[in-house]
Amino acid sequence: MYISSLTLVLSMCSNLVKGSIYQNGQLRITNYPNTKVNRSTYDFQTYDADAAELSYKGRWDSNKVSFWSAAGLVFGFTGDTVAITFGGATIDTTLIGYRISGMDWNFTNVTSGATHMLVTPETLGVDQPDPFNPQRFELRVSNWGYGVQIDKVHVAAGQSLIKIPNFNRTIEFIGDSLSSGMYTSYESMSGFAYGVGAGLGDTEYYITAYPGICVTDQDCWGNPRxxxxxxxxTTDTSWRGTKLWGNNPEPWDFSKQETTPDLVVINLGTNDNNSANNVTTSDFINAYTKLIQGVHGKYPKAQVVVMQLWIGFYQNGNSFSQNLGYEQELQDIVAYFNSPEYLSAPQIWDGTTNTTTTLDSPSESFVHYFSTKGILQHNDIGPQWHPTDVGAIKVAAHLIQYIRLKFGWDMVATGPE
Known part of the structure; x- marks a missing residue:
């Protein structure tokens, strides 16, 4: 078929105006279905937000308000209906991803105080349950700055929720916008941290990350701490946390986590390294060291991976070179935690009481270094100085292989995702 150049250009312009996005030749939906329903017209079996059958992933405050990145909710259910009523602290239009069992993600924008029907008899896969396992429902908040509050969870009348066992291994990411997936297509749900957690398969993952934050305890890009x-x-440094908790934020109760991380990946320092924030090298080293001591205090059996920073690229002659920040400093921090000096008298740090304690018993080596050199090329960094979707996937893929080789974690994702 012959298509004139003008027709082709007009077609391209039309797509640009509409904001169409194509992935693998398929149009990606950006006008998400409206799932809001009138709760009074349904006969539901209703559960409160603190029901024992509900598993909250990541950090939610005591009022069941989500914070940080990719906070999640998981539960099993019988029947073919799931609806959720979102509380008054939900930010209107927050985009959530949700799915049953191993099916693909669906997305919808949710509304404060509204009930949203997320599973119906027409939902793909709900009519083909695993005879040995209950249907598994999972929700994830796609953005770090927005959040939702869970008020009620509903299933069809006569049906019930079921507690889903946790996976046997857990990974936590501590980071900034790079871990949060800032500027990727689905933000927290398409960043490299999510790619690792979900990509490993059968792994619990928490992403305690927020854009602009430093490891150093000072204002960085509007983050006060x-x-x-x-x-x-519990709360991040967003205005939501201040609005709900004022100047007395809720300390995170580590003892209430359903799983304790076996592995903690830290990717921090990019904002400290920016001259606009005026962070001294000594303050950075001190803060990073204390954070690792804090992790060791809360998760004494966890392994810690320190990620080498990537800070974009610069033109170098007729090619490009990668900017690296705090390269020697980060390697020195890792070396310190592997030194006889530290291992013989390990110290832990508590950020809520600002106290350092020396442990009575020696520690085994638990801090490791992951080099990012050579993973990304200059066009893997978008115009806004963050990885593209492809860049995030590259980092995730390499980090997964590092984890597999270093810690013996099998890759068990065999179809979902």
Whole structure:
């Protein structure tokens, strides 16, 4: 078929105006289905947000409000209906991803105070349950700055929720916008941290990350506190946390986590390294060291991976070279935690009490270094100085292989995702 150049150009312009996005030749939906329903017209079996059958992933405060990145909710259910009523602290239009069992993600924008029907008899896969396992429902919040509040969970009358056992291994990411997936297509649900957690398969993952934050405890890009302090709290540094908790944020109760991380990956320092934030090298080293001590205090059996920073590329002659920040400093921090000096008298840090304690018993080596050199090329960094979707996938793929080789974690994702 012959298509004139003008027709082709007009077609391309039309697509640009509509904002169409194509992936693998298929149009990606961006006008998500409206799932809001009138709750009074349904006969539901209703559960409160603190029902024992519900498993909250990541950090949710005591009022069941989500914070940080890719916070999730998981539960099993009988029947073919699931609806959720979102509380008043939900930010209107927050985009959530949701799915049953191993099916693909669906997306919808949710509304404060509204009930959204997320599973119906027409939902793909709901009519083909696993005879040995209950249907598994999973929800994830796609954005770090927005959040939802769970008020009620509903299933069809006569049906019930079921507690889903946790996976046997857990990974936590502590980071900034790079771990949050800033500027990727689905933000927190398409960043490299999510790619690792979900890509490994049968793994619990928490992403305690927020854009612009430093590890150093000072203002960075509007974040009033750094991760050396904020990681110990339920809320992130967003305006939502201040609105709900004022100047007395809720400390995170580590004892209430359903699973304790076996592996913690830290990707921090990009914002500290920016001259606009005026962070001294000594303050950075001190804060990063204390954060690792804090992780070791809360998760004494966890292995810690320190990621080498990637800070974009610059033109170098007729090619490009990668900017690296705090390269020697990060390697020195890792070396310190592997030194006889530290291992013989390990110290832990508590960011809520600002105290350092020396443990009575020696520690085995638990801190490792992951080099990002050579993973990304200059066009893997978007115009806004963050990885593209492809760049995020590259980092995730290499980090998964590092974890597999270093810690013996099998890759068990065999179809879902």
């Amino acid at each position: 750094g991760q050396v302090h904020q990681w110990f709290y």
